[in-house]
Amino acid sequence: xxxxxxxxxxxxxxxxxxxxxxxxxxxxxxxxxxxxxxxxxxxxxxxxxxxxxxxxxxxxxxxxxxxxxxxxxxxxxxxxxxxxxxxxxxxxxxxxxxxxxxxxxxxxxxxxxxxxxxxxxxxxxxxxxxxxxxxxxxxxxxxxxxxxxxxxxxxxxxxxxxxxxxxxxxxxxxxxxxxxxxxxxxxxxxxxxxxxxxxxxxxxxxxxxxxxxxxxxxxxxxxxxxxxxxxxxxxxxxxxxxxxxxxxxxxxxxxxxxxxxxxxxxxxxxxxxxxxxxxxxxxxxxxxxxxxxxxxxxxxxxxxxxxxxxxxxxxxxxxxxxxxxxxxxxxxxxxxxxxxxxxxxxxxxxxxxxxxxxxxxxxxxxxxxxxxxxxxxxxxxxxxxxxxxxxxxxxxxxxxxxxxxxxxxxxxxxxxxxxxxxxxxxxxxxx
Ligand code: 2M8
Numbered sequence: 272x273x274x275x276x277x278x279x280x281x282x283x284x285x286x287x288x289x290x291x292x293x294x295x296x297x298x299x300x301x302x303x304x305x306x307x308x309x310x311x312x313x314x315x316x317x318x319x320x321x322x323x324x325x326x327x328x329x330x331x332x333x334x335x336x337x338x339x340x341x342x343x344x345x346x347x348x349x350x351x352x353x354x355x356x357x358x359x360x361x362x363x364x365x366x367x368x369x370x371x372x373x374x375x376x377x378x379x380x381x382x383x384x385x386x387x388x389x390x391x392x393x394x395x396x397x398x399x400x401x402x403x404x405x406x407x408x409x410x411x412x413x414x415x416x417x418x419x420x421x422x423x424x425x426x427x428x429x430x431x432x433x434x435x436x437x438x439x440x441x442x443x444x445x446x447x448x449x450x451x452x453x454x455x456x457x458x459x460x461x462x463x464x465x466x467x468x469x470x471x472x473x474x475x476x477x478x479x480x481x482x483x484x485x486x487x488x489x490x491x492x493x494x495x496x497x498x499x500x501x502x503x504x505x506x507x508x509x510x511x512x513x514x515x516x517x518x519x520x521x522x523x524x525x526x527x528x529x530x531x532x533x534x535x536x537x538x539x540x541x542x543x544x545x546x547x548x549x550x551x552x553x554x555x556x557x558x559x560x561x562x563x564x565x566x567x568x569x570x571x572x573x574x575x576x577x578x579x580x581x582x583x584x585x586x587x588x589x590x591x592x593x594x595x596x597x598x599x600x601x602x603x604x605x606x607x608x609x610x611x612x613x614x615x616x617x618x619x620x621x622x623x624x625x626x627x628x629x630x631x632x633x634x635x636x637x638x639x640x641x642x643x644x645x646x647x648x649x650x651x652x653x654x655x656x657x658x659x660x661x662x663x664x665x666x667x668x669x670x671x672x673x674x675x676x677x678x679x680x681x682x683x684x685x686x687x688x689x690x691x692x693x694x695x696x697x698x699x700x701x702x
Contacts, residue, residue: 321695586647
């Protein structure tokens with residue numbers, strides 16, 4: 272803990288550290304003890320950044336534990352299951368994914384078959400930047416580098432479905448912003464078989480009903496095709512290039528180049544990849560007519576209509592042209608986002624018909640997306656935006672605790688309690 276914290280900040284720091292201690296399973300961190308008892312991929316990346324400020328040993332163990340789940344082709348799954356828990360601790364559990372039947376899945380570890388925003392190289396570099404012992408941190412990076420490089424190779428080889436340089440997601444869960452209104456249109460186009468999937472085990476706080484049937488249907492299609500990249504490219508009905516996922520991919524690709532330099536590997540291929548992704552984000556996802564970034568649906572080659580917090584993801588691109596940065600700042604501060612929300616950033620444009628202040632990823636403020644926009648704003652030397660997000664995030668957790676998400680107007684906490692990334696990112700922000 273930094274010695275320059277005020278008394279109030281020290282209390283917050285200790286409360287956040289207590290959440291991470293309580294959620295620690297011995298080898299990794301449960302995203303949230305009641306609701307999400309397993310290890311989620313991008314949660315782990317955020318959590319590791321917080322652990323780095325509290326329990327350095329656990330920050331490294333967290334990432335290594337996640338990479339135990341990496342598939343032979345480099346795919347880093349979005350869930351690594353804790354098999355010591357009861358079979359129905361969470362739905363969908365291993366029985367939906369059937370990773371054990373996939374030749375490329377690791378033996379002895381049960382995982383999902385989807386991935387999530389690839390934040391991990393950025394996390395690894397952040398761990399290095401705040402490491403007390405640079406030598407041992409370098410050794411850790413050298414151990415992790417081949418796994419990170421394999422993860423990025425998988426994304427470039429198997430997920431560049433549009434041959435554009437961008438990675439495509441094949442399920443809303445891969446975006447991390449699960450129920451975002453951005454996915455309403457491609458989901459509505461999905462035909463469901465007559466037998467609906469109705470998982471009775473799904474906790475009541477999580478989405479159910481027809482949307483949920485569509486999520487499960489998409490998984491079943493992927494699984495039955497053996498999670499094969501050819502199926503994904505040619506036939507899967509949900510294939511989208513998302514600005515937030517690709518901006519995270521780009522930031523991590525830059526981080527990977529830096530890590531390569533630190534561990535004595537060649538950074539050039541990563542820098543070349545970063546150049547391609549930078550251009551493709553601008554060429555394919557920037558909508559000049561409305562002055563924002565939107566996801567592109569590859570099945571009908573159209574940009575999706577709803578503007579969400581994902582529009583600000585490309586602030587993570589260090590080379591984002593200044594006029595576009597200004598456009599994004601104007602949009603962020605307008606009445607569509609921070610201008611009308613006491614506790615920004617709402618996850619959906621407040622003026623969009625789909626906006627729902629309490630709906631899961633359909634309006635509320637989340638600490639993870641706030642952190643990403645804060646980090647992007649710092650990179651572009653936007654202290655007003657960075658301070659706004661820092662202040663709003665601190666007010667949220669002071670007022671409502673380490674909740675999963677928050678009402679953007681009055682800051683009421685929603686979803687699960689003791690949510691690990693909310694606590695971890697507060698530790699990172701406090702420094
Ligand atoms: C939520 O996602 C899971 C699906 O994997 C769910 O709805 O069951 C999302 O908020 C996602 O971003 C997050 O990683 C996960 C665990 O916190 O929960």
